[in-house]
Amino acid sequence: AADARIDAALEPGGALRTPLDAGDAQTLAAAKAYVDQRATLVWDQTTSRYTNQSIVAMLASHADGLAYGVQIPKGSATACTKTGANTGIATPTPGVIGTPAIDNYTLRGPFFTLEVNGGVEVDGTPYVTAVQGDGRFARDGSNGDVWILTPNLYWLFDTSSTDYVQLTISDTALAGLSPQPKALLPGGGRRPYMLYAKYALSIVGGVARSVSGRPIANRNVSHNSLITQCKAASTGYAGKSYADDWYVKTMFLLKYATKNSQSMFAGVTSWNIQTQITVAESGTTRVIIATSTANNIPIGSSLMLGSNAAKQDRSAGTAFDVFDGLRVTRKESYDASNTAIYVNAAAAFNTTVGTYLSTAPWNTGACDAVVGDGSPTNRTNGREPFTVQGIELGLGMNEIVGDVILKSDGSTGWQIYTNPDSKNESTAVTANYLATGKYSPSGASDAGFYPLYPDSAGGFLVGAGTGASQSTGLCDQVWSNGTAVTGEREWRSLGGLWDGGNAGLWFVGGNGGLTDASWYIGSRLSAVGRAS
Template sequence: MDFTFPRNETLERIAVALEGMGASAVPKFSEETGRYDNASIAAWLARMRDGKNYGVSIPKGSSTACTKTGANAGIANPKPGVIGRAAIDPYVNQGAFFFVEVNGGVDADGMPYVTAIDGDGRFSRLDDTWVLTPVLYTLETETDDAVNLTVSDTRQPGMKRQPAALLPNGAQRPYMLYAKYALSVDSDGKPRSVSGAAVKTRSVSHDGGISLMKTSSTGDSLKVAADDWYVKTMFMLKYATKNSQSIFSGCTGYDITATPTLAESNTTRVVIAKDKADQILIGSAMMFGTHTGTNTDRGYDYNCDIFDGARVTKKFAIDSSNVAVYFDVAKPFSTATTYQLATAPWNTGSCDMVEGDGSPTSCTDGKQPFVVQGIELGLGMLEVLGNVLIQYTGTGAVVYVNPDTKNEKAGSSPDSALSAGAFPGQAAEGWNYALYCKTVNGLMIQQGTGASTSVGICDGNYKVDDTTVGWREWLSLGNLWDWGNAGLWFVGGRNGSGDPGWFIGSRRSANGRSRGEAA
C-alpha cells in the first residue's frame, strides 16, 4: 500500500518536500505488519536531502551570540509563534531540519518502527507520538576561540554520524525518533508519549527508569544524551545564541500556592484570592490536597491527595476579591479553607495548538512550556537522562555516558560507559555557569566556569563538593522555580541516582540502544 495523505496542514508541508517525486519515492505501509517499511522511509528521506552543510560557530568566551556558517549563514532566525500566530521559520523542510510526527516505537534490538505518519488517516497524538528526522552527519572542530559545529543530511568528508545513529550491531538506523511528549503512563503503568496526559513524576529517577522502561529486555529507555543533543543542536543552528532562555524561558518561574477562600462540596472548582488567581494560566496544571500536615512541600501526599496535575479550564470572578478556578477532573471534590492548591508541571500536549516553534501565549514569561522542532519541552519539571550519571570521586566529578541502555544498572554506570570529561564547577558546592559547550561521547556538555545567567551558556549546573563520593543523576531543563538557572543546558547534579521527586520526570527514548558515538 502506498503512502497517501488526506488534505490537511501536514500534507501541505510535506507535499512541498515530495514535489516531483513518483509514488515509488514515498513510504510503503504493510497491512500485514501494521508498520511502514523502514527501507522505504529511509529512501523517502534520502530523496529529500539537500546535501547542504549548516554550521554555527560557538564562541568560547562570555558572548552569548553565535555565528551562522556555511549554508546556515544568511538564514534569518525563526520568529517563534503562539496559539493563533504561527511561527515564521525559514528552516521548515530544509534538509537537516526536516521532521514529521509519527506513531511508532522501538523494538528490543533498538530498531525504530513507524505505524502511522501525520496526515495518513491513521495518525493520532493519543497514541505513542514521535518526531521522525533523517539521520544527521556532523563535524565538530575546536579553535582557541570557538567550537564550530556543522550538520548535514548528507555525509561529507570528515563528518561522522550523529550520536546514537548506529545500533548495537553496527547497522545505521534508517531514521531517528524523538519523543514528542514528556513521559506519562497509562492505567496499567505502561510508559508512553501521548498528548493530554498528566506527566509521570514522584517515582521517576535514573535507577527507577531501568525497571519502568524494562531496559534489559526492550529497546525503550528514559531520555538519553542523543535526544538531548538533537534539541540543543537544532536550537543552536536556528537561533544562534547560547542563551536558550532568551528565546524560550520554559516553565521556570511558576511557583504558586494558595488556600481556598470558600469551602464547597461536590464541585470542580477552587475559589481563591484574586491576586493568586490572576497569576494562574488557563491550560496549566495544578495539584490540590487536604493539607492535613504542616509542610507545604508538594512532595507530601496530603498536598496532592485530591488531584495531581489537573488542567485549569477557566476562571470566573466570584466578586472583586475572589476567583473560582475550574479544573478538568474525573469526579467532583470538596474544598475547605485549610486545603492547599499549588501549581504543577503542565500536562503533555499543552503546545499542540502552537504552529511551529513557540509557546501557548508567551515564550518568555517564565510560566509556559515550549516546542522546538516539534518536541515539547520545559513543562516545569526536571527531565532525568537515563544513560548519563555523574561520579563524584572525592577529588572532583566525572560525567559518564552509557551507549547501550540494555546494560544500564542502578547505583553506578556500567563498565561500558564512556567518559564525557569533568563536570564543570568550582571545588565547593554550588551553582556553576559554563562559558560554552561541546559534544563529548554523544553528550553536549558545558565547558568552563566563570559565566553567569546573562553571559556564557547562561544556564546553571549545580555541583556538590569535590570531596563527595558517590553517583548523581543528570537532571535537565529546570523546574517551576529555577528561573534564570534553567534552560537547555541546565543540569542538577546533586540528587542521588535513585532519588525521585514530584518535580522530576523524563520522556521515552527510542535511541537508548546504540553502539556509541558513531565514527
C-alpha cells in the first residue's frame, strides 16, 4: 500500500521530513511503519478492495497485548490516574497547522489509526478501498467516504470502587476484558476492525456522506430523519452510534487523563456572533462588517447571511436566505473601520446595510492539515473544531446519537434505551431496544445538571451523579426535561456554538423530541451501527 508519497514523509534515516503537505505526516509515518515494516496489505483486483484478512493481519502484527488503564475519580476532581501499561506515557501535546502534535500513543497497538476510504456491507462487514498514501485515497468523496480505521478493542469498565471508575482497554482478549461496544456483527462474529466517520454528516446528492470540504447536514436532521437519510433499515449504515461516541471518549480519557475535555479542546462553543452588514454591494462574493467583529471570525469558519433587518434566530428563513454555511476563504481591510470577508460562494449575491450576518457550524475538513490531535490554530479559544484520533469534532452543532433514545413514564425519570442493531432503528422505543436501567440526570422541572463521573449504560458512556460544575466533575452539562414529563427524547452530544463551558464530550441536550431539527443539530454517518 505504500507509495512514493509515504516514502516522501521520511528522511533516508527514517526521521519525519517537515513540513509535509495536507497535515499527513503522522498518519503517513504510521502507514509506513505498519504497511511497509509490519505487514503487507493485499489488494484484490476483482473487488478493488484491500482484503480484510490482510488488514486483520496488519493489525495483529503490531498488537502489543498490553492493558492500558485510567482511574477516573467519582468525586469532583477532574484529574485522572493512568494505570497499567498506560502509566508513565506522557499526555500528548496537541498540534496546530504547521506544528504537529507530540503523541507517544500513535504507534501503540490499541491506539493505532489509519485514514481510509471504504464502507460497510449490508450485514455490517466493513471494507477498505484505499489507504492514505496509496495513490487511491481521497478525502473529497471522489473515492468514497472517509473513515478512521482502528483495531477492534477489548475493555473493562469497573465501577465497584467507591472512589473511582477503572477503565481499561487492550487490543487482545485479556482475562476480565469484554469486547468493546458494537464489536460483534449481527451474526455474532467479531467485526474484523472498526471504521469511524472522520467527518460530521453531510448530504451530497441525497446521500449521507463522511467527506471533507462540505457544509454539515443540518436544519432537517433529527433522530427520526437519520433512519431514512442514512438508510439504516436497508444498508449497513446508520446515524452516529453510541459505539462511535464510546471510542472518542475512551481514547480521550486514556490519553489525556482528565474528565474536563474542554480543558484540552474547547470546540466551536463560544462563537455566537450576529452582526450587521456595514457596506452594501451588488454581485459580490464578500460581506463587509465592522473590523472589531471581523477580527473574531477565523478563516475557514462558516457563516450565513439573511435578508433580515432585525436579529433573528438562525432557524428563521430570512436569517439564511442569501447564503447558508459558506466558508470564509480570506479577509482584507476595506477602510479604517471595516473589513471585507470573502466566502466560497458558487454564485454572486447582493448585500444590504443593516441585514444580519451570523456564524454557522463549520464545514467539514477544517482540521485536515492538523497533524495528530489538535485544532487549526487554537484549541481552546472556543472558535475552532478539533480532532481526536483523526476524528474531527466540535464544529459548532449538536451531534445526534442515532441508536439512543431517552424515555420517561413520568415517574422514574429519563431512562436510556439503546438499539444494538441499526437495522431495527425506529421512530420510537420498540421491543428491539434495550432498557439499560440507567437514567439521565433530571429533577422536578426542566434544568441543566453537571454529572460527576462516567458510567456505562450498556456500553454507552454517560454521566452519572450530580453536583459538579463547568470546572469540576465531568465539567459538561446535561439538559433534561422534568421527571414528571412523559415522552421520548433524542440524545444530542457535544454542544452548539453558544454553549460555552456547558459543552464538551459529555454534554447532552436531552430535551428535544425525536423529530426535532434545527440549524444547530447534525450527526455523523456510522459504519458500526449493525451489531448483535
